[in-house]
Amino acid sequence: MSKERSVFQQFRKKTYIVIYGTNTIAGKAFDLILLGVILLSILLTMMETVKSFETKYHDIRIALEWGITIFFTIEYFLRIISINKPLKYIFSFYGIIDLIATLPMYLAQVVAGSGVLSIVRSLRLLRLFKVLNHPQFTGQSQQLKDALLASKGKILVFIYFVLISTVLIGSIMYVVEGRENGFTSIPTSIYWTIVTLTTVGYGDISPVTPLGQFLASLVMILGYGVIAVPTGIVSAELAKTDQKLALIDKNPCADCGAEGHQENAKFCHQCGNNLLDD
Amino acid sequence: MSKERSVFQQFRKKTYIVIYGTNTIAGKAFDLILLGVILLSILLTMMETVKSFETKYHDIRIALEWGITIFFTIEYFLRIISINKPLKYIFSFYGIIDLIATLPMYLAQVVAGSGVLSIVRSLRLLRLFKVLNHPQFTGQSQQLKDALLASKGKILVFIYFVLISTVLIGSIMYVVEGRENGFTSIPTSIYWTIVTLTTVGYGDISPVTPLGQFLASLVMILGYGVIAVPTGIVSAELAKTDQKLALIDKNPCADCGAEGHQENAKFCHQCGNNLLDD
Amino acid sequence: MSKERSVFQQFRKKTYIVIYGTNTIAGKAFDLILLGVILLSILLTMMETVKSFETKYHDIRIALEWGITIFFTIEYFLRIISINKPLKYIFSFYGIIDLIATLPMYLAQVVAGSGVLSIVRSLRLLRLFKVLNHPQFTGQSQQLKDALLASKGKILVFIYFVLISTVLIGSIMYVVEGRENGFTSIPTSIYWTIVTLTTVGYGDISPVTPLGQFLASLVMILGYGVIAVPTGIVSAELAKTDQKLALIDKNPCADCGAEGHQENAKFCHQCGNNLLDD
């Protein structure tokens, strides 16, 4: 029985290396296959809604869906078995997403109504975010995340200001243009204001009266200037993290402690000490 | 009578702490309740204009409106009573906004015409700007305000230039496309130019003739390049204020306490003390 | 006769101070009146094309137009008389614009066809660019001009690249979507590409086939990324000129020659020399 256990332990260990690891060939191959299966599952979810495709290939799609479901189910159990703290995994964000990824076909046997299932199925693509944790991208995505987190406060203040402006402009446009010109209620007017301020401009609602067009022009110019603000915030933040990274890369001088030496510096720019001797 | 006065004084003091303060629990609770009531009042203003909602819930809405009006009225009088310089408050920006917030239901008894009242009511949301004065946001919004104020001159020059271009392009497009293609007058053409230059693009008016489409293409490419200018201005300004803030964060001089030394400074710029000895 | 000449010389001198100067009260007043008359002339040009306005106020408009024309004519002659090198003024950019500003009403007696006259009249607004030469704006507009001139090379390369992409994408979309879906010719397809790439998106032409919508999606994401380039160029350039201006403001240390001292520095950060003693 001890031997059986040791065989199981070895299986667990190997499975762990293949499923969670990214260094062995088998680990890389598994990651690629998994990525492929996820992409296929998303593609099927999309194509099901295209009528001409569905009428032709319905049976093939169902077969593939079952294949994917079985693949995800096996993978999910292997993940639980091979990891040391299975409960931590099960209740982690990606653990829940992995579980949800297995469910749609089982649920379809019980529940009717493709709308909800369609959303459940499209949650599978959240698994794709895991790719960003891959060592190759980790530095880049971390820097972006840091810059966005650092500018969070300013962006919130900005969005707060934009939302208040949106309600104010929407109310005014509702009074100016009125129901007969498509501004049927204040919420609709606010929707129009957001469409205009963000420069999307569908044209499903557009001002007709001269005064409305004049006010809309002001809103557009405002939106044009206002878009500069989040861009400026993120630019400044990214430039700052770039500078920090550039400084962190450089070692201080062993003699005088001066930092910020250039990449190819041989001598300290403050005391003339030879940096390469350190 | 002196005792009565002292009771009143104590009531004033306590009211002041609750209404104007943000440090006590009662003060924070009052701020949150006030925020909730303001948001509710704005929501009601919006929903009144949605026909399906109004026909169903008209009576409840009116009752809630009266509740809010009474709440705002009491709050307004408490603010006047509890503050030391009531006149200064009454004629301040937020004082006037607070007064306007109480008026709509009273005015509705006198004046007819929901248009004007709707705008008066939507002015209530200006009260929301007060949130930006809250200590938590004060630094962030101050930095944004500073950057926008510092770039005011450049942005005005830019808008002046854009407006002149707008009139010129509008006049040319009016002649090129003409009344029959939707460019019914020069002001309408200018409206179209702004819609195009800001990349909103409703499509309610769009060029039909080949020459008009060619000119429109030039305008779009111009607009595409031109949007870079305000963004660049704000980015550069925010990067600058970030640098200033970064300098303030640096270590103070051990001798005189002066802050804001440059990255590789060896001597304090205020007292000449050798910083590297510390 | 000598006395007469001296009177004329004095008149010339006074006129020069009023018309060209900006320091005296009369000079400032003249600038403001001129600005008002120019704005009025532009407003009239616009309103002439608004039918409901023109039918009502045609006679008043004509009267005002004659008033403006006479004002501009007198101003033009005074400018020539009072300046020392009249020929240089006459053939300068603003000299020609000033002349053109006087012409429309005279031409209207000779030429028929309001189209051309309308454009000639709208050229009057080029006079408004002169305001940017006013001392108050000169620094700001100079810095913007410098940044745009410095980034000219990069922006040209960028536009060249965008135009080539535009023709290529336009040709492909013409083949993919075809005449029946609104892409009636390659020039029209190029117009659509520019409308899409610049995110204007009128919707007068939009892809209908699945392949066309897929390609259009790629173009939009390309356009979304591509807009970053001119913005980045101008941002970087403005940040650079800001830095230069900041450094130019600071004097070097008299002792060691180090530059780049902070605004409130009292001691040189390189040698500790007292900067205020200099």
Next chain:
Amino acid sequence: MSKERSVFQQFRKKTYIVIYGTNTIAGKAFDLILLGVILLSILLTMMETVKSFETKYHDIRIALEWGITIFFTIEYFLRIISINKPLKYIFSFYGIIDLIATLPMYLAQVVAGSGVLSIVRSLRLLRLFKVLNHPQFTGQSQQLKDALLASKGKILVFIYFVLISTVLIGSIMYVVEGRENGFTSIPTSIYWTIVTLTTVGYGDISPVTPLGQFLASLVMILGYGVIAVPTGIVSAELAKTDQKLALIDKNPCADCGAEGHQENAKFCHQCGNNLLDD
């Protein structure tokens, strides 16, 4: 025969200088003529699809097309003959493009179907990218290319994130709005999401239900904030390369000639020489 060879060698040499060189007058003239012929060929490709033009000038166009084809064919053979490693040229990117540029008229004799030929013909404009290799633009385009390459990692992470969001939002909108409101399938919904997120906003599909309009508003505000990210990336990158270039411009060390010293460096970072003694 040796003499004949030497004459041919001289012809090769001269041809090489004219076709590949940019320093002699003949070389510059050839570059300009070639640019003109390429532009003419692109113009003809465009105008062929404009019906009113084609019916009038069909014969002239065909004649010009043959002239261009013969010009490109001769040029192609001269390029092969005059260069030292013809095989390397033939299989280079521009070599293949040059070959493709000669083909359309020959192919038209064999193949029918203007669609494919139209694309082949429009590939001629890829020749225009060669202009960016011209010494005058080489620095500017190199800096842009460097900045884009350096920010490649971050931009890929960003696009990956945007694409996943696009599929998720598209699926939700498909369920919320449904087939009857134009969201006929998930791929179509994704197309709408991209149109909205990039602020293009054709208006061919737009949300109709209140919930759909509310979600669309969120997407627009998201898109508005999200556009800040690529712009910020490129701005920060360009600012960085600008700084590097600025360092290169600084004075070299008098002792060892090393360049790229920092602004307040006192000692050369390559040889330790005191820079301030110079």
